[in-house]
Amino acid sequence: MKKLLLYAFLLPTLIQPQQKKLRLLYDLAQDYGDFFQQDEHDNGFWKKFKKALHKKGYSAQAAKYSLQSLQDSYDADCVIFFNLPMSLTHGKLRPLRNAKTAAFLFEPPATSPHQYQQRRWDIVDNIFTWNDELIDNKKVHKFHWMQYNLNPTNPFMHDQRPFNKKKLCTMISSNRHSNHPQALFNKRLEIIDFFDNLNTYELDLFGRSCAGNRQKSYKGSVDNKYKCMSNYRFYICFENMDGPAGYITEKIFDCFFGGCVPIYLGAPNIDKYIPQNCFINMRNFNSYQELYSFIKNISAKKHEQYLTNIKNFLAGPQARPFSQEAMIETYLSCLKE
Numbered sequence: 001m002k003k004l005l006l007y008a009f010l011l012p013t014l015i016q017p018q019q020k021k022l023r024l025l026y027d028l029a030q031d032y033g034d035f036f037q038q039d040e041h042d043n044g045f046w047k048k049f050k051k052a053l054h055k056k057g058y059s060a061q062a063a064k065y066s067l068q069s070l071q072d073s074y075d076a077d078c079v080i081f082f083n084l085p086m087s088l089t090h091g092k093l094r095p096l097r098n099a100k101t102a103a104f105l106f107e108p109p110a111t112s113p114h115q116y117q118q119r120r121w122d123i124v125d126n127i128f129t130w131n132d133e134l135i136d137n138k139k140v141h142k143f144h145w146m147q148y149n150l151n152p153t154n155p156f157m158h159d160q161r162p163f164n165k166k167k168l169c170t171m172i173s174s175n176r177h178s179n180h181p182q183a184l185f186n187k188r189l190e191i192i193d194f195f196d197n198l199n200t201y202e203l204d205l206f207g208r209s210c211a212g213n214r215q216k217s218y219k220g221s222v223d224n225k226y227k228c229m230s231n232y233r234f235y236i237c238f239e240n241m242d243g244p245a246g247y248i249t250e251k252i253f254d255c256f257f258g259g260c261v262p263i264y265l266g267a268p269n270i271d272k273y274i275p276q277n278c279f280i281n282m283r284n285f286n287s288y289q290e291l292y293s294f295i296k297n298i299s300a301k302k303h304e305q306y307l308t309n310i311k312n313f314l315a316g317p318q319a320r321p322f323s324q325e326a327m328i329e330t331y332l333s334c335l336k337e
Helices: 002-014 045-055 067-071 090-096 185-198 225-229 250-257 288-296 300-315 317-322 324-332
Strands: 020-026 058-064 078-082 100-105 126-129 140-142 167-172 203-206 232-238 261-265
Touching: 045 058, 045 324, 067 090, 167 185, 167 225, 167 288, 185 203, 185 232, 185 288, 225 232, 225 250, 232 250, 250 261, 250 300, 261 300, 300 317, 317 324
Parallel strands: 020 058, 020 078, 078 100, 100 126, 126 140, 167 203, 167 232, 232 261
Antiparallel strands: none
16 A cells, blocks of 8 residues: 555656647748757857746747748647748648647748738737737737847947047948838938948948949948947938837847947837937938038037947846847747747
8 A cells, every 4th residue: 555655646656747849930031940959059049048938848949940840840739930931821730720820920021021911920929029000909919120139238249449530420231122112221222322422431331232333331241230330320210111110129229239329210209118328319310411410510528428328228227128038928928828
C-alpha cells in the first residue's frame, strides 16, 4: 500500500504537459532562417521571446513564408504571419482551422497594398497594425514598431561630436518608388534637389542605388548608420508614406539612436507618441527654403536641448510601447489559451 501511495504522489510529477506549438511565418524579401535559433539576433530579442513562450508552454519556430513552410505549420496551435502573403488563401489555411492565427502588417499600403484588402483579413483570426484609423480592438489591434536598440540607460549608439564639428544635414535612403498618392519617395527626391540647387554642399546623401543624377549630395553607402548620423546635426526623416495615423517606424528612432535631430514627415499624430520637442516637424514649414533657414540658424544651445529632450524621452515611460518587452506582450496576446 505504501508503494502504491508513493507512486500516486510521483505520477503527476512524471507526466509532463504537452508543449503547444507556435509557428511564425514571415513574408519578407530576405530569408533570415529561424529567428529563434539565432542566439543574439537583434540584441537578443528572439531569445527573450522564446523564453517567454516557454513559460506559456509553447515551443517556437520561424521560417520564411512558402507553401512548404505553411504545410509544415499545419500541426501548430498558433500561427503568426509577418505581413500577409499575397498568395495566402482560405483554402491554404483550411488545415489550420484548430489553430489561432494572426497577421502583423508591417508594410504600409504604399509598398504593400494587397495587405489592406478587407477580404484578406477574413483569412486570419486577428490583424495587428500600426494604423490607428483601423483599430477596433476586436478583430484589428494596435502594435507599435519595436525598436531593438532602445536602451534607456545609454540611448545614443555612438559618442557625439561637438556641435561645431558636425555637418548640417544627412539622409540615408534607397531608390524606391510607388504610385500610391501618399507615398513620400518623391518628397525625398524634392528635398535632395533643393539642397543640390543651393550649391552649399550641406546635405550628404548615403545609400545604395539612390544617387541617380544627384551627384552633388551622394556620398556612397555606409556600413554603420548610427556612426554616420553622429557626424550630423539633422537628418531628413521622411517615412515611406504620408498620412496614416500611427505610422511610426524605425526611421525616427534611428535618428535618436544616432544622436541626430530628425526633420520628420509621416504620421500626422506623431506628437501623440513622441514629444514635439524631440524633432522638427516638416509640416510646420511652408517650403524647403523656410526649413533650411530654420535649421541653418539653430544655435548650439538649442540643438543640445533637442538631444536632451530625446534622451529624456528614450529613458522615460512614453518610449516603453516601442520596447522589446511591449512587443513580446503583444505577440503573447496572439496565443491560444
